[in-house]
Structures are given as structure tokens and as C-alpha cells.
Amino acid sequence: MNLPARLDGRTRPQLPPTHYLDNRIYTDPDVFETEKESILAGTWRFVCHASEIPEPFDYRLVTVAGHELVLVRGKDGEIRALYNSCAHRGARVVRTAAGRLEQGRMTCFYHLWSYDDKGRCTGISRPSGYRESAVRKDATGLKPVRVETMFGLVFVCLDEAAVSLREFLGEAVIEAMRTPFGIADLEVFHLHRTEIKANWKLFVETNYEGYHELLHLLNRTTGVAQQEYQARQWTNHKRGHVSFDHARISYGNLNYEQREANMMPGMKPNGHVVINLFPDMLLNCRSTVARIDSLMPLSPTRTLLECRGLGLAGDTGTVRAMRVRHHNQVWGPTGINLAEDMWAVQAQMRNMENGSSRYSVIAREEEGPMDDSSLRNFYAEWSRLTGCRPHDLNSGRTGDTGDGNTGDAATRGTDLNPSPDNAG
Amino acid sequence: MLDNVTTEPEMAVEMAEQSALKRLIHASARYLDDHEFHAYLDLYREEGVYSIVTKAPELPEPMIWMQRSRAELQERISAMSEHEWEIAGVEQTRIVSVDIVEVNGATADTSSSFALYHTGQEGLTSCYAVGRYDDRWEKAADTWKLGNRRVMLKTRQLDMLSPLPI
Numbered sequence: 114m115n116l117p118a119r120l121d122g123r124t125r126p127q128l129p130p131t132h133y134l135d136n137r138i139y140t141d142p143d144v145f146e147t148e149k150e151s152i153l154a155g156t157w158r159f160v161c162h163a164s165e166i167p168e169p170f171d172y173r174l175v176t177v178a179g180h181e182l183v184l185v186r187g188k189d190g191e192i193r194a195l196y197n198s199c200a201h202r203g204a205r206v207v208r209t210a211a212g213r214l215e216q217g218r219m220t221c222f223y224h225l226w227s228y229d230d231k232g233r234c235t236g237i238s239r240p241s242g243y244r245e246s247a248v249r250k251d252a253t254g255l256k257p258v259r260v261e262t263m264f265g266l267v268f269v270c271l272d273e274a275a276v277s278l279r280e281f282l283g284e285a286v287i288e289a290m291r292t293p294f295g296i297a298d299l300e301v302f303h304l305h306r307t308e309i310k311a312n313w314k315l316f317v318e319t320n321y322e323g324y325h326e327l328l329h330l331l332n333r334t335t336g337v338a339q340q341e342y343q344a345r346q347w348t349n350h351k352r353g354h355v356s357f358d359h360a361r362i363s364y365g366n367l368n369y370e371q372r373e374a375n376m377m378p379g380m381k382p383n384g385h386v387v388i389n390l391f392p393d394m395l396l397n398c399r400s401t402v403a404r405i406d407s408l409m410p411l412s413p414t415r416t417l418l419e420c421r422g423l424g425l426a427g428d429t430g431t432v433r434a435m436r437v438r439h440h441n442q443v444w445g446p447t448g449i450n451l452a453e454d455m456w457a458v459q460a461q462m463r464n465m466e467n468g469s470s471r472y473s474v475i476a477r478e479e480e481g482p483m484d485d486s487s488l489r490n491f492y493a494e495w496s497r498l499t500g501c502r503p504h505d506l507n508s509g510r511t512g513d514t515g516d517g518n519t520g521d522a523a524t525r526g527t528d529l530n531p532s533p534d535n536a537g
Numbered sequence: 538m539l540d541n542v543t544t545e546p547e548m549a550v551e552m553a554e555q556s557a558l559k560r561l562i563h564a565s566a567r568y569l570d571d572h573e574f575h576a577y578l579d580l581y582r583e584e585g586v587y588s589i590v591t592k593a594p595e596l597p598e599p600m601i602w603m604q605r606s607r608a609e610l611q612e613r614i615s616a617m618s619e620h621e622w623e624i625a626g627v628e629q630t631r632i633v634s635v636d637i638v639e640v641n642g643a644t645a646d647t648s649s650s651f652a653l654y655h656t657g658q659e660g661l662t663s664c665y666a667v668g669r670y671d672d673r674w675e676k677a678a679d680t681w682k683l684g685n686r687r688v689m690l691k692t693r694q695l696d697m698l699s700p701l702p703i
């Protein structure tokens with residue numbers, strides 16, 4: 114590859130179009146609207162873990178692409194998702210974040226229409242008033258949304274025409290997720306949200322690239338310097354998902370306790386697993402404890418991050434306390450890494466929002482953890498779904514130019530066939 | 538004289554204990570505001586424990602967001618990276634109201650409401666978190682020391698994350 118003539122963040126880089134980004138993808142309101150439709154509403158999105166609604170009639174409110182849904186476990190054990198919007202005149206039917214439906218019913222407070230755990234209307238108050246019209250309870254309900262689960266991870270998709278969750282993930286990704294999510298029953302013990310003043314993709318990128326491990330004291334000290342760690346590579350799966358080779362972490366280098374006992378199923382002592390599901394589900398496991406991050410983009414420049422910590426269902430008190438301790442060491446609001454990631458993306462956003470930074474470089478090609486092919490894989494899929502060119506918003510829609518990496522084979526390491534269209 | 542009647546001298550002692558504890562609680566807030574961590578940690582017994590606990594409606598059990606002994610707190614603060622200081626280095630102001638003081642011989646339980654404000658470099662102030670300090674104090678050598686401080690956090694969306702005690 115030719116060296117760029119000038120690289121200053123403001124001049125278009127002389128790089129293949131796959132290797133840099135037009136930063137307006139992070140700020141442009143039209144791009145955000147397109148993403149909302151084609152990505153946030155158009156793909157399978159993680160909403161919660163099945164352990165959060167364990168019993169029949171347990172429910173929880175979740176938000177997908179700005180829509181509030183009631184996620185409810187039916188009497189039959191099935192998890193369903195319903196728009197939380199009354200069929201009568203649109204009032205919010207369920208108004209508490211989580212709970213159990215009383216007698217399996219949801220009653221709208223406004224004019225008292227009621228619905229069952231499947232969203233079917235069970236009662237219309239004073240029905241005689243509708244005698245002359247076509248309003249009948251048996252043809253009325255809360256609109257359902259597709260729900261599928263994989264290893265207890267609950268996903269919903271607002272697009273009725275989308276492929277199944279299994280096809281969306283692909284067999285290789287499902288296999289990668291099995292450790293630690295698919296071997297035994299897990300349980301969520303930690304849940305927190307924080308608003309990041311940055312575009313959602315910037316936060317996703319923090320888990321899609323290994324280069325910024327140089328930012329983290331923890332990673333610098335306990336990971337990066339090790340020979341074995343340097344051999345770690347990204348596997349780029351179809352539809353923008355990626356997984357990172359397992360690595361071993363030297364917690365002792367930072368005087369942290371080693372993670373060698375009571376590991377999560379399938380994990381090696383001090384092992385580390387990273388799997389990222391397009392568009393915004395980030396899975397991490399550090400030997401004894403797992404973390405799932407997901408995002409609720411609020412605007413081009415604001416994102417709600419939701420973080421979960423998971424242990425094993427049935428953990429003893431001592432083991433759970435150890436998992437909580439290990440979780441909080443690295444993650445959570447008081448952990449060492451999350452604060453740094455938030456800080457980094459907010460620092461980027463500032464300059465992207467004010468226009469000081471117009472282009473970003475994602476051009477690293479090397480065998481090892483700091484290769485940027487994982488980011489290029491993300492943007493190939495992003496481009497395929499939005500129809501926008503991530504390197505040049507002005508050049509219009511891509512159409513079906515084959516920019517996306519949707520072939521069947523996963524790719525290891527460096528490149529994803531940069532498109533011949535070099536706008537440089 | 539009836540056993541359960543508090544005499545005037547006893548009342549005076551109790552009031553003195555109460556105001557001593559109140560002074561310590563306010564001092565703990567001021568030490569944190571001023572980043573005087575040695576003085577702050579000195580309020581704890583050697584085996585004293587600090588924790589941050591919060592309850593989300595989505596989970597059945599309260600969550601522990603931090604739990605450290607005095608020594609672990611000390612170690613974590615002294616190991617904070619330059620980045621962590623840059624992130625957490627905002628001006629802090631705690632407004633504390635001591636609501637309950639119960640003295641039982643050599644132990645005491647106190648509960649105080651607090652609001653923690655942050656002021657950034659631009660001079661903009663916002664409320665960062667509110668909650669309660671639920672403290673267990675123990676008296677040794679005539680001095681009250683914190684055996685346990687549990688920060689019951691009501692705010693669950695924190696806009697800046699940090700390992701510093703709240």
C-alpha cells in the first residue's frame with residue numbers, strides 16, 4: 114500500500130476506501146435515521162438474558178430502535194415481545210421496568226382495555242359502544258415482535274422479513290458463543306446503564322479492535338506484553354460479527370488475584386474470550402465472569418450503554434461474591450476499563466461533532482491482535498445494510514456493489530478485499 | 538431512681554457522642570471532596586469495609602458495585618493510572634445531612650443522605666449521584682472509627698465512572 118501523502122484528520126486520506134472513514138457517519142442525522150431503519154430495526158438485537166424473566170408472567174421493558182417493547186414470559190414458558198402501545202389510542206400499557214403480570218394480564222390505565230401474556234385483547238370496556246363498528250376484542254391485540262433465543266440470550270427483531278436468528282449469527286459464531294454462554298445456565302447479577310456522549314459505533318469499535326489495548330493500563334500490564342497474546346487474531350465472520358482468539362491474562366502483573374478456580378464453563382484459567390455480534394452486542398468473558406454490553410443509540414451523539422455481569426445459576430454465595438469482585442475489578446461503574454473506553458470515545462466525539470476531525474484511519478494490517486480487519490468487517494456490513502459508503506458520505510449509496518463481506522467463509526486476519534473504488 | 542430514665546449527665550454524654558459522629562461524617566465528605574484520601578481512610582478501622590450497593594428494578598437482589606477493605610481502597614487509589622485521575626479529577630462537592638444517629642455503648646449506627654455534585658473544567662456543575670451513607674462506627678481508645686460504610690446509591694446512571702469512593 115502507498116504511504117498517504119498527508120494524514121491530518123481533515124484531508125481525505127490516500128488510502129483504499131475500506132481503510133478510512135468519513136467521520137460524518139458518526140454525526141449526520143440522516144445517517145442516524147438510515148441506521149435506525151436498516152440496522153437497529155433491521156437486525157437481531159440482544160435485549161436481555163432469559164434469567165431476567167425466569168417465571169411465567171415475568172416481564173421486562175426493553176427498547177429497540179427507539180420502540181418500547183414488553184418482553185414477557187408466557188404461561189407456556191415462551192418469551193414474547195409486544196409493542197408497549199395500546200391498540201386503542203396508543204397509551205403506554207406497562208409502566209414499570211420489570212415485574213410479574215397480575216393474573217397474567219396487562220390492563221391499560223386509560224380506558225381499561227386489557228391484554229393477556231400473548232398480547233391478545235381480553236377485554237374492551239363498555240363493548241356495546243362498538244356494536245356499530247368493526248372493533249372486536251378477538252381481532253385486537255398488542256403487536257407482537259419476533260423473538261428468538263440462543264443460549265439463553267434473548268434477541269428481538271423488528272423486521273418481519275429478516276432471516277432467522279440462527280442464520281443471522283451463522284454456525285461459526287454460534288460455536289464461538291458456546292464458551293461460556295452455551296454450556297450451563299447463566300444468571301445476570303449486575304446491570305447498569307450509562308449514557309455515553311458519543312455515537313454508538315464509536316463504543317462498538319472499542320470492542321472491535323485490539324489496538325487501543327495500549328490505552329488500558331490493565332491490558333498493557335496483564336496482556337499485551339505476552340508472547341502468546343501477540344499471536345491472538347480476529348476472525349471475521351459474515352454479517353459483520355467477529356471473534357477474537359482466546360488469550361491468557363497475567364492478572365498477577367497488576368497484583369490482581371488469578372482467575373484459576375470456579376471458572377465459567379469451558380473457560381481456561383485466566384482465559385479471555387471476546388465475541389462481537391453486529392451491530393452492538395459485545396460479549397466478554399474473563400475466566401470467572403462474563404459481561405454483555407448492548408447499546409441503545411439515542412441520537413447521533415448520545416448512546417445509552419447497558420452492561421450486564423453474569424455468573425452461573427446456582428452459584429454458592431462465596432463463588433458469586435468472587436465473580437462480583439472479579440467483575441467489578443475490570444468492568445462495571447468502578448472497574449478499571451469501562452471508564453477509559455467511555456473517556457476515549459467521548460474525546461473522539463468532541464472533535465467529530467465540531468468538525469475538527471473529518472476522517473479516521475482503520476488501515477492496520479498485521480497478523481495479530483492489533484489488526485484492523487475486524488473494524489473493516491464491521492463497516493462492510495454497515496455499508497451493505499445502510500447503502501452508505503462509510504469512507505465518503507457524498508458519493509451516494511452503494512447499491513449492491515458487493516462491498517459487504519457476506520460470503521460464507523469467515524476470514525482470518527488482515528484483509529477483506531478492499532473495493533476497487535478508491536475515491537482517493 | 539428508675540433504671541430507664543436518662544440522667545442529665547448521661548444525656549450530655551450522648552449528645553457529645555452524637556455531635557462527634559456528625560462531625561466525623563461531615564469530615565469524611567470533606568476529605569473526599571478535597572481528595573485527602575489518607576485522612577479519609579484514617580476514619581476507618583484497620584479491618585473497615587467500604588461498599589457501594591444499589592438496587593435495580595430488573596434484578597431481584599441488590600448489586601454490589603464496589604466492596605473494598607481499607608487496605609484495598611488504599612491500594613486501588615494509589616494504583617490509579619494517570620488516565621483514571623484525568624477522568625475522575627473533577628471538582629467534587631458533597632452535601633450531607635445526618636439523619637439518624639444511634640449510639641449503643643461502643644458501637645453506633647448512623648444514616649446520612651448525600652448529594653454529590655461535580656464541577657467540570659468549564660465550571661459547569663451537575664448532580665452526579667444521590668444516596669445514603671449507612672455507617673457502622675466502633676469506638677476504640679476513645680475514638681470513633683468506621684467499621685463499615687455502605688453507600689446505598691439511588692442514582693444508577695453515572696455519567697463518569699471511577700474507582701474513587703463516592
Ligand code: FES
Nearest residue numbers: 199201202221224
Ligand atoms: S389508550 Fe389504552 S384503553 Fe384507551
Ligand SMILES: [Fe+2]
Nearest residue numbers: 319329450454
Ligand atoms: Fe477498551
